[in-house]
Amino acid sequence: MNKDNKRMLYKRPEGLTDKVMHYCAGCGHSLAHKVLAEVLDELEVREKTVGVAPVGCAVFAYHYLKCDISEAAHGRAAAVATGIKRALPDRIVFSYQGDGDLAAIGLAETVHAANRGENITVIFVNNTVYGMTGGQMAPTTLNGQHTATCPSGRDPAGMGHPLRVCELINTLEAPYYIERVALDGVGGVLRMKKALHKAFSVQIAGKGYSLVEILSPCPTYFRMTASESLKFVNREMRDCFPVRVFRDQGTPQNA
Amino acid sequence: MTGNEALAEGAIRAGCQCYFGYPITPQNELTAYMSAQMPARGRVFIQSESELAAISMVFGAAAAGARAMTTSSSPGISLMQEGLSYLAGARLPAVVVNVQRGGPGLGSIDPAQGDYFQSVKSGGHGDYHMIVLAPTSVQEMHDLTIHAFRLADCYRVPVMVLADGRIGQMMEPIRLHEGPPPPAPRKPWALTGAAGRDPNCVRSLLVGEGELEQHNYVLQDCYRHIRRKEIMYHEKCVSDCETLLVAWGTCARLARGVVDLARAKGKRVGLLQPTTLWPFPEQRLRRLAARVKNLLVVEMNCGQMLEDVQRLAEGRAPVHFKGYPGGRVPTETEILRAVMALRPPRSVPRRKTGKRK
Ligand SMILES: Cc1ncc(C[n+]2csc(CCOP(=O)(O)OP(=O)(O)O)c2C)c(N)n1
Numbered sequence: 001m002n003k004d005n006k007r008m009l010y011k012r013p014e015g016l017t018d019k020v021m022h023y024c025a026g027c028g029h030s031l032a033h034k035v036l037a038e039v040l041d042e043l044e045v046r047e048k049t050v051g052v053a054p055v056g057c058a059v060f061a062y063h064y065l066k067c068d069i070s071e072a073a074h075g076r077a078a079a080v081a082t083g084i085k086r087a088l089p090d091r092i093v094f095s096y097q098g099d100g101d102l103a104a105i106g107l108a109e110t111v112h113a114a115n116r117g118e119n120i121t122v123i124f125v126n127n128t129v130y131g132m133t134g135g136q137m138a139p140t141t142l143n144g145q146h147t148a149t150c151p152s153g154r155d156p157a158g159m160g161h162p163l164r165v166c167e168l169i170n171t172l173e174a175p176y177y178i179e180r181v182a183l184d185g186v187g188g189v190l191r192m193k194k195a196l197h198k199a200f201s202v203q204i205a206g207k208g209y210s211l212v213e214i215l216s217p218c219p220t221y222f223r224m225t226a227s228e229s230l231k232f233v234n235r236e237m238r239d240c241f242p243v244r245v246f247r248d249q250g251t252p253q254n255a
Numbered sequence: 256m257t258g259n260e261a262l263a264e265g266a267i268r269a270g271c272q273c274y275f276g277y278p279i280t281p282q283n284e285l286t287a288y289m290s291a292q293m294p295a296r297g298r299v300f301i302q303s304e305s306e307l308a309a310i311s312m313v314f315g316a317a318a319a320g321a322r323a324m325t326t327s328s329s330p331g332i333s334l335m336q337e338g339l340s341y342l343a344g345a346r347l348p349a350v351v352v353n354v355q356r357g358g359p360g361l362g363s364i365d366p367a368q369g370d371y372f373q374s375v376k377s378g379g380h381g382d383y384h385m386i387v388l389a390p391t392s393v394q395e396m397h398d399l400t401i402h403a404f405r406l407a408d409c410y411r412v413p414v415m416v417l418a419d420g421r422i423g424q425m426m427e428p429i430r431l432h433e434g435p436p437p438p439a440p441r442k443p444w445a446l447t448g449a450a451g452r453d454p455n456c457v458r459s460l461l462v463g464e465g466e467l468e469q470h471n472y473v474l475q476d477c478y479r480h481i482r483r484k485e486i487m488y489h490e491k492c493v494s495d496c497e498t499l500l501v502a503w504g505t506c507a508r509l510a511r512g513v514v515d516l517a518r519a520k521g522k523r524v525g526l527l528q529p530t531t532l533w534p535f536p537e538q539r540l541r542r543l544a545a546r547v548k549n550l551l552v553v554e555m556n557c558g559q560m561l562e563d564v565q566r567l568a569e570g571r572a573p574v575h576f577k578g579y580p581g582g583r584v585p586t587e588t589e590i591l592r593a594v595m596a597l598r599p600p601r602s603v604p605r606r607k608t609g610k611r612k
Binding site: 046047048049050052053059062065066067068069070071072073076079080081082083084085086087088091092108109111112116 | 272273275299301303304305307308309311312313314315316317318319320321323337338341345446447448449450451454455456457458459460
């Protein structure tokens with residue numbers, strides 16, 4: 001309560017710089033950044049956190065997040081995060097990666113960091129396309145979805161089916177917490193925040209590997225309006241990528 | 256001790272805090288040594304899923320301010336070119352060891368020197384250099400590794416120890432480094448959590464107007480400095496030599512013996528043995544080339560350092576070459592034969608007269 005009798009209900013998170021984000025209108029990255037900054041502040045760990053930015057649209061994360069950040073070569077974020085965490089085990093380390101980065105070129109690093117049970121948090125923004133390079137097909141592109149490199153729609157014969165990362169990582173013994181959320185509305189944003197909270201709490205408690213997959217709109221390369229792309233996330237994407245907790249306290253969870 | 260073990264022990268005594276590696280012959284003893292010795296000292300050891308991952312883990316540990324190292328052999332080093340370019344771009348210190356084997360491709364597991372170009376001419380993308388150190392003995396495997404950590408921290412560059420399977424596997428008695436590790440400079444740029452300071456960022460993507468151009472000038476400044484201060488080489492019998500052998504690593508080791516054998520036969524032979532392949536002892540080679548009648552480059556490849564020697568000799572004396580590619584180690588006798596076959600060049604080059612029709 002300040003002297004004008006006005007109560008602060010909502011403000012820009014401390015952990016976010018006041019730079020104007022370069023993301024397209026309706027893009028999920030900006031929301032994910034903001035909520036990530038909020039979570040690091042609420043857990044009071046921002047000043048002991050080191051993030052790893054991907055090669056992808058979020059490569060400039062360090063413009064926006066007020067914590068130490070390293071770039072990584074395309075796909076190598078989990079390995080870079082491993083190096084940081086092993087060198088400084090008492091710091092909080094996260095990687096923030098797109099689907100091309102995490103599930104195509106960096107799939108080996110992703111799987112093996114999870115399999116070693118590295119005590120890091122992996123934030124996986126799945127927008128089903130390569131945003132940075134112009135909307136090409138990603139490993140997570142839906143069957144039938146049109147992109148710059150599957151102009152007639154993804155045909156699983158020859159292009160493969162969409163890769164389900166949470167399900168894949170959930171086959172491993174080591175991971176402690178795995179959840180998929182969807183940025184398809186206010187409820188989705190709140191669930192993302194809860195999931196990130198949980199993931200970082202797991203790391204702070206030294207429990208091990210946590211992964212939060214965020215189904216995220218890319219209106220530019222969905223070639224849709226922002227509100228249409230929210231519907232796309234809500235229907236098509238969630239159809240292929242069920243939103244739920246896959247692993248909690250190291251135990252696989254039933255659907 | 257084997258060369259690989261001496262190198263590993265050197266890294267430990269240099270204060271290497273994090274080691275990441277993926278198995279490959281002929282350097283497996285190295286990874287095995289570290290797998291036992293690093294955890295025993297409370298330090299980090301990870302057998303990574305690939306060399307791509309190993310060098311990226313090195314990148315992360317170095318970004319966090321730790322002394323970090325990875326080791327491999329030729330095919331694995333090819334995979335590391337990505338990371339080396341990123342380390343150079345982000346100005347991170349790291350030590351990378353290449354115990355070379357025959358190539359190209361999977362090649363063989365026999366010792367070779369086919370990675371000179373890749374190491375010295377920056378095998379990854381972009382304008383960068385690594386410092387490249389070429390040991391010729393088990394003792395140097397140990398000492399140069401310690402030196403590599405010193406150089407890496409001092410200049411914030413990746414440093415490569417470029418050995419080969421012969422020196423890696425060879426056994427010799429050595430004197431272990433007993434002093435303290437090289438002093439660790441302050442690393443105010445390191446990612447340690449932004450407590451009480453502005454956030455740090457380790458990056459190599461520079462897209463602001465002119466930013467990358469300026470960054471490249473900064474790198475080049477650093478390289479100039481290294482060129483001025485860090486050149487190392489050995490010589491043998493160069494003061495009166497007519498034939499100058501130029502060789503590195505295993506070939507330099509053999510060439511030392513060849514100098515004695517040739518001199519016993521009355522041939523005035525000397526040896527220049529660069530210890531730093533980058534920066535190369537350019538001035539020294541130029542000066543010697545102006546004085547001798549012949550140069551003979553001996554390498555276990557088809558002529559890689561040869562190109563640098565030719566460039567620097569600038570035609571002052573003919574540059575000959577004896578190469579042994581594909582994992583073959585020559586004998587002293589073979590090299591001696593090549594030396595004895597050299598004839599002094601004619602002082603006045605014969606001019607070809609055009610044929611009349
Ligand atoms: C080794 C390498 N290959 C390719 C690229 C080009 N590239 C940059 S970003 C990117 C894909 C990014 O897509 P994604 O990870 O899905 O993230 P988004 O941009 O959609 O957030 C690619 C292929 C690169 N930088 N490096």
